[in-house]
Amino acid sequence: MLPILGALLLVWLIAWLVRRRQPSPAQEPYAFTREEIASYNTALPKYMLAAAACLLLGGIHGLLVRLPAVQLWISLAGETRTLLVEGISEQLVVGGGAVMLTMGLTCYALPNLIGRPLRNHCLARVSFVLTLAGVLLTALTMATIGLVEAFSIHAGATYPELRARLGAWERLPLWVFQGARDAGYVTFALLIVLTVLSSRNVIWPKHRRRLTRWLLVSAAALFLTVVQRLVRDAPQALSLPMAGGEPDILVHHQGYMHLHLYVGALVPVAAASFVYLLQRKAERRTDWRRAEQVLAGLAVAGAAFYLTRVGLGAYEVHIAANSGVPEELVPYTLGVARPLVLSVSGLALLVALAAHFAHVAWLARATRSYLPRTITGTLVVSLALALLAGIHGAVLAASPPMPPPTSAAHHGALAVGTALLLPALALADTLLVDSAGAGLTARLSGAGLGFLGAGLLLAYLAGLGLGGPAASLAASGLQLAGLLTFALHTYQATVGYRRALRARLHLLQPAGARPSTLALLELPRSQVLLIELLAALAGFPGFGWLFAGYALAGALLLYIGPGIAWALIPSILAVSEGWLHRLGWNVLLLYLPASAIASTLLLKNRIRDPQDTPAGGSGVGPH
Numbered sequence: 001m002l003p004i005l006g007a008l009l010l011v012w013l014i015a016w017l018v019r020r021r022q023p024s025p026a027q028e029p030y031a032f033t034r035e036e037i038a039s040y041n042t043a044l045p046k047y048m049l050a051a052a053a054c055l056l057l058g059g060i061h062g063l064l065v066r067l068p069a070v071q072l073w074i075s076l077a078g079e080t081r082t083l084l085v086e087g088i089s090e091q092l093v094v095g096g097g098a099v100m101l102t103m104g105l106t107c108y109a110l111p112n113l114i115g116r117p118l119r120n121h122c123l124a125r126v127s128f129v130l131t132l133a134g135v136l137l138t139a140l141t142m143a144t145i146g147l148v149e150a151f152s153i154h155a156g157a158t159y160p161e162l163r164a165r166l167g168a169w170e171r172l173p174l175w176v177f178q179g180a181r182d183a184g185y186v187t188f189a190l191l192i193v194l195t196v197l198s199s200r201n202v203i204w205p206k207h208r209r210r211l212t213r214w215l216l217v218s219a220a221a222l223f224l225t226v227v228q229r230l231v232r233d234a235p236q237a238l239s240l241p242m243a244g245g246e247p248d249i250l251v252h253h254q255g256y257m258h259l260h261l262y263v264g265a266l267v268p269v270a271a272a273s274f275v276y277l278l279q280r281k282a283e284r285r286t287d288w289r290r291a292e293q294v295l296a297g298l299a300v301a302g303a304a305f306y307l308t309r310v311g312l313g314a315y316e317v318h319i320a321a322n323s324g325v326p327e328e329l330v331p332y333t334l335g336v337a338r339p340l341v342l343s344v345s346g347l348a349l350l351v352a353l354a355a356h357f358a359h360v361a362w363l364a365r366a367t368r369s370y371l372p373r374t375i376t377g378t379l380v381v382s383l384a385l386a387l388l389a390g391i392h393g394a395v396l397a398a399s400p401p402m403p404p405p406t407s408a409a410h411h412g413a414l415a416v417g418t419a420l421l422l423p424a425l426a427l428a429d430t431l432l433v434d435s436a437g438a439g440l441t442a443r444l445s446g447a448g449l450g451f452l453g454a455g456l457l458l459a460y461l462a463g464l465g466l467g468g469p470a471a472s473l474a475a476s477g478l479q480l481a482g483l484l485t486f487a488l489h490t491y492q493a494t495v496g497y498r499r500a501l502r503a504r505l506h507l508l509q510p511a512g513a514r515p516s517t518l519a520l521l522e523l524p525r526s527q528v529l530l531i532e533l534l535a536a537l538a539g540f541p542g543f544g545w546l547f548a549g550y551a552l553a554g555a556l557l558l559y560i561g562p563g564i565a566w567a568l569i570p571s572i573l574a575v576s577e578g579w580l581h582r583l584g585w586n587v588l589l590l591y592l593p594a595s596a597i598a599s600t601l602l603l604k605n606r607i608r609d610p611q612d613t614p615a616g617g618s619g620v621g622p623h
Contacts, residue, residue, distance in 0.1 A: 054096025134181025
C-alpha cells in the first residue's frame with residue numbers, strides 16, 4: 001500500500017500547490033476570448049517534436065532488431081530479448097510517441113470543449129518534461145542493461161547469475177526513470193481534472209462541455225495505470241504467491257494495456273478528432289451528442305474489459321494460492337464461464353470501435369469537400385484496420401485460456417498502431433499544415449502515413465506466418481519510412497517555434513548583461529579550445545566552456561562528463577563478460593579522445609575568432 005499512498009500524496013500536494021498559487025475564479029458566469037482559449041496552442045509543437053523524435057528512434061530500433069544477423073544475436077541471448085526488443089519499443093513508440101501525441105491533442109481539444117484555457121501552463125510543462133525524460137532515460141537504461149546482459153550471456157554466463165550480480169544496478173534505475181514517466185502521467189491527469197473543474201462558471205455551449213466527462217475518465221485511467229504499474233513492479237511483499245513458488249501479480253498485463261491505451265489514450269485522440277472535424281462543418285447539437293455517445297462507448301467498454309481482467313486475475317490468484325491447483329491449470333477452473341465473460345467484454349469493445357469507425361466515416365463524408373483527404377482517408381482506413389484487430393481480439397478472448405502469445409502480441413501491435421497511432425499522426429499532421437501551410441514535406445508526410453499503415457498491416461500478416469522474415473523486415477522498413485517523413489514534416493513546420501525557443505533558452509549562451517568573470521579574462525580562442533581539449537582528455541569536459549563564458553553549459557558538462565568516464569563506463573566493464581570485459585580500460589582510450597574532440601569542436605562553433613570580435617569586446621562569445 002505504500003506506493004499507492006505515496007501516489008495519492010503526490011496528487012494532493014500538486015493540487016494544493018496549484019490552488020495556493022492561483023486565486024479561485026469568480027462565481028458569476030464569465031467568458032474567455034478565442035485568443036485566451038487557444039493560448040496554449042503555441043506550445044503544441046513541442047509535443048509534436050518530442051513524439052516525432054521518439055517515433056523515429058523507435059522506427060530505427062524496430063528495423064535494427066529485425067535485421068537477420070541482429071535478430072539471431074538477440075535470440076541467442078535468451079531472456080534479454082524482452083528488454084532489448086519489446087521493452088525499448090514499448091517505451092519509444094507507446095510512451096514517447098502515442099502518449100506524447102495524446103497529451104498534445106488533449107491540450108488542443110480540451111480548451112475547445114470547455115471554453116477556457118488550460119488551468120495551469122506550468123503544470124503542463126512539468127508533465128511534458130517528466131514524461132519525455134522518463135521515457136528516454138528508461139529506454140536508454142533498458143538498452144544499456146540489455147546489451148550488458150546479452151554480451152555476458154554470449155560469453156557463457158547464465159541469466160540468473162547476471163540478475164544476481166547486477167542486483168540493484170538493474171532495478172533501481174528503471175524504477176526511478178519509470179517513476180519520472182509515471183509522475184508525468186499523474187501530473188497530466190491532474191491538469192485535466194483541474195481544468196475541467198475550473199470551468200463550471202464559464203459561458204460555453206453545454207453540448208460541448210458534456211464530452212469532457214469522458215476526458216475525466218481517461219485521466220482517471222492514466223492515474224490507475226500508474227498505480228497498477230506500482231503494484232505489478234513492486235517488491236515481493238506486494239506479490240501474491242502462486243503454486244510452485246512463482247510469484248504473480250494481481251493485475252494482469254492485458255488489463256493494464258487496455259486501460260492505458262484504449263481508455264487513457266484512445267478516448268482523448270477520438271475527442272480531438274471530433275473537435276477538429278465538427279468545428280469545420282455546419283455543426284449541430286446532435287452531432288456533438290453523437291460524438292459524446294461514441295466516447296462513452298469507448299470509455300465504458302475499455303473500462304469493462306479492464307475490470308473483467310482484474311476480476312479474473314484476482315480469482316485465479318486466489319485459487320492458485322489456496323487450492324493447490326497447478327499454475328497452468330488455474331485458468332481452466334472456471335470452465336466455459338471464463339471465455340464467455342472475456343468474449344462478452346471483448347465484443348463490447350469491438351462494438352465501441354465499430355461505432356467509432358462509423359461516426360468518423362460519416363464525418364469524413366460530410367467534410368470531404370473542404371478538408372484534406374489525408375486526415376479523412378487516414379482516419380477511415382486506420383479504423384477499418386483497427387476493426388480487423390478488434391475481431392482478432394474477440395477471437396482471442398473466446399479461445400481457450402492460453403492463446404498463443406505471439407498471436408496476442410501481433411493483435412496488440414496492429415490495434416495500437418491503427419486505432420491510436422495512425423489517427424493521432426493524421427490529426428497532428430493536419431494541425432501542422434494549418435499552422436505552417438502545405439509544402440513538400442507535408443505531401444511526403446501524407447504519403448508516409450500510407451507507408452506506415454501498409455507497414456503495420458504487413459507486420460501483422462508476417463506475424464501470422466505470411467511472407468516469413470523478409471515480410472517482417474519489409475514491414476519495418478515501411479514503418480520507418482512513414483515515421484521519417486512525419487519527423488521531417490514536423491521539423492520543417494515548427495521552424496518558427498524552434499527559432500523562438502532558442503531565443504528563450506539560455507543554456508548555451510553567456511549572459512550579455514552580466515558576463516561571466518572567466519569570460520572577462522579575454523583569452524584567445526585557441527587557448528580556450530586547448531583548455532577544453534586537455535581537460536576533456538582527462539575526463540573533465542567543461543572547463544573551456546567556463547572560460548568562454550558559458551557557465552551553465554560548462555557546469556553541466558563538469559557534472560556529467562566525469563560521471564560517465566569514471567563511474568558509468570567502469571561499472572559496465574565490471575559487470576560485463578566476454579570481449580567487452582576483456583577490452584577493459586581500453587574503452588576509455590576510445591571514449592576520452594572522442595568526447596574531447598566532440599566537446600572542443602562544439603565549443604569552437606559557439607565562439608568567435610578574435611579578429612571577428614568588435615573593438616573592446618571579449619575574445620570569446622556566441623555567434
